[in-house]
Amino acid sequence: MRLVTCAVKNDKKTKEQLVQELEEMRLRIAELENKQRQAGELILQSIHNWEETFNNITDMITIHDRDFNIIHANKAAEKIFGLSFVNEAKAKCYRHYHGKDAPPKGCPSCQCLKTGEAVIFERFEPHLNMFMEVRAMPQFDSRGRLIGVIHIVRDITERKQMEEALRKAHDELEIRVKERTAELIQANEEMLGEIAERMKIESALRDSESKFKKLSQEFNVLLDAIPDNIVLLSPYLEIMWANKSATQEFDGCTPETKREYCHKLCANFSSGKKACPTLRSFVTGEDESAQISTPDGRFLDVRTFPIADEAGNVKSVIEVTRDITRRVRMEEEAKLIQAKLIHTNKMTSLGTLVSGVAHEINNPNTFIRSNAQFLSKTWKDIGNVLDKTCRKNGDFRAGGIPYSELQALIPEVIRGINNGSVRIQEIVNNLRNFARPEKANLDGKVNINNVAVAARTMLNNQICKFTDKFQMACGKNIPFVKGSPQQIEQVVINLIMNSLESLTDKKSRIWVSTSYNKKTGYAVIRVRDEGSGMNKETLERVTEPFFTTKQDSGGTGLGLSISYAIIRDHNGIIEFESECGKGTTATVKLPVYGRNNE
Missing domain, CATH: 1.20.5 (Single alpha-helices involved in coiled-coils or other helix-helix interfaces)
Structure with missing residues (x-):
């Protein structure tokens, strides 16, 4: 008081400053109290939001203390277990979960409380008539002491029923396959019987040739009536006789009058082949057969039957050829x-x-x-x-x-947590879209850049595993193509996976690019790699079903054959260029939307 009095006596202005400072402090205190009140409201709102989220989760969630008392439960758990924390102070978890008066043997809560580690298990609870998937997770206080267990329970009864139905369907399918296999075996035996019978008839006809010369005209009529090509060949593969069907195949000429060679007229070969069944019949004296592909793309089923003299020497061979293209x-x-x-x-x-x-x-x-x-x-x-x-x-x-x-x-x-969560959502959506069954609809508008990027996202882990040098270049202003985005994405994934598996080390490169060729009207997806490449024979068979060079590593030979079929259904083109030791380039060309396909 004496100091204040002295200050007033010495300088009147100092008192006014003190009053002003006191007023400012009062205003600051009021501001802090207001912020404290707002913070309290935010905390209450957060607690309310947590409770709302907790109660809106469809899975059953209960929180237990160390004495197996359920101290908190969401709405789903309260509904299933008939809990009411207003009237029921303590609810033992084993009574509501297992219908027991004590924790049963193998209780997950006991295990979790004992080890302090999370436990996941599935079991059927008869008193609830429900299959449950239970996740028991330990709960710790701020000092790291184990204070209880959190149960997250999901009703998987429907899933179990579906699994049982699937198992029954699988068993029924196996039964049907066995029945069909038995039918095929029986049909094969009947066919073999028919073939054996036919061979007996032909042998009987050869043995009785001299006796039935008078019936040669009827015999020739019979041979002419057979739609297969039948020719009689000399040891030099000259055609000595041909039936009507073979003559028509030879453009109406009579080959025996010109002494033509069978490999020239029948298959357009310049000389006889080592695999020729006729040559084998002349050497072995046995019936032979073979399937031959001709230069013009036809497939022929050739069966040969030797004719021997009394000494057992083959003098001629009857060749029966059927076009099985x-x-x-x-x-x-x-x-x-x-x-x-x-x-x-x-x-x-x-x-x-x-x-x-x-x-x-x-x-x-x-x-x-x-x-x-x-x-x-x-x-x-x-x-x-x-x-x-x-x-x-x-x-x-x-x-x-x-x-x-x-x-x-x-x-x-x-921000990192939020961005990571967004990344997880994108990956899950890509997986879901890729695996979702779709109707056979090829009329959609497809952005090939989006397809290429989605394929890269799906294969990101595989790309990092196989190569450090993966490059993607997406062209600009590429028109839409007409088709199914999921099917085209499947093709791109197959091509990238084949390229990845062909790489010899992580330094090898892979390029994926998209572009648009205005002259041809095709949108182009190209996958190029520096892998092991393919030889000419492999390149010619690369799209055949079940053809694979990766049998030891689990290859099925379906990927490129399915990709070829998909692109063909989209009226597109898929081409491969490869060189052993240098790599492979796969090019997919798809007609753009609105160009001769609307």
């Missing part, structure tokens, strides 16, 4: 259809697996994203308070790090 093409088409069915079945299984995995990932990822957003909003307010504290009291440490560093570090950490 159509049958071979149909068999190849059937193999391709079978390959598509196998692949479709795999994709269906993959879709089921991906759907389950995506569901399992999306739930915790939703928590991560929502919590990251909450932390971001909360940090803005907390940061202001901590900034003022730092300016007033100096720098301090939190978590062992100076606050001056945390000011910039924590926002980056929160």
Whole structure:
């Protein structure tokens, strides 16, 4: 009081300054109280949001103490277990989960409380008539002491029922396959019997040739009626006789009058082949058969029957040739259809697996994203308070790090968490879109750049495993192509995987590019690698169903054959260029939307 009095006597203006400072302090205190109140409201809102999220989760969630008391449960758990924490102070988890008066043998809560580690298991609870997937996770206090267990429970009854139905369907399919196999075996035996019978008839005809010369005219009529080409050959492969069908095949000329060679007229070869069944019959004296492909792309089923003299020497051979080109093409088409069915079945299984995995990932990822957003909003307010504290009291440490560093570090950490969550969501969506079954619709508009990028995202782990030099260049202003984005993406994935598996080391390169050729009207996807390459024989068979050079590593030979069929269905072209030791280039050309395909 004496100091104030002295100050008033010495300088009147000092009192006014003190009053002004007191007023400023009062205003500052009021401002701090207001911010404290807002912070309290935010905390209450956060608690409310947490409770809402907790109760809106469809899985059953219960929190237990160390004495197996359920101290908190979400709405789903309360509904299933009939819990009411208003009227029921303590609810033992083993009564509600297992219908027992004590923890049963193998109780996950006991194991979790004993080891302090999370436990995942599946079991059927008869009193609930429910299959459960239970995740028991330990709960620790701020000092790291184990204080209880969190149970996250999912009703998997429907999934188990579906698995049982699938098993029954599989068993039924096996039974049908066995029945069909038995039918095929029986049909094969009947066919062999028919072939044997036919050979007996032909042998009887040869043995009775001298006796039935008078019936030669009827015999010739019979041979002419056979649609297969039948010729009689000399040891020099000259045609000595031919039936009507063979004569028509030879453009109406009578080959025996000109002493033509069979390999020239029948298959357009300049000389006889080593695999020729006729040559083998002359050497072995036995019936022979072979399937021959001609230079003009036909497939011939050739069967030969030697005619021996009394000494047993083969003097001539009857050659029966059937054009089986159509049958071979149909068999190849059937193999391709079978390959598509196998692949479709795999994709269906993959879709089921991906759907389950995506569901399992999306739930915790939703928590991560929502919590990251909450932390971001909360940090803005907390940061202001901590900034003022730092300016007033100096720098301090939190978590062992100076606050001056945390000011910039924590926002980056929160952004990293949020960006990681977004990345997880993108990967899950790509997996789900790739594995989702689609209808056979080839009328959509497809952006090949998006397809190429999606394929790269799907194969990111494989790319990092096989090469350090993966490059992608997407062209600009590429028109849409007409077709199915999932099927085209499947083709690009197959081509990239083949390139990756052909690389000899991680220094080898792979280039993926997209472009548009205005002259041809094709959008082009090109995959080029510096892998081991292919020889000419492999390159010619690369799109055949079930042809593979990776049998030892589990290759099925379906990838490129299915890719070829997909591009063909899109009215496109797929081409391969390769050189052993230098690499391979695969080029896919697809007509753009609106160009002769609308």
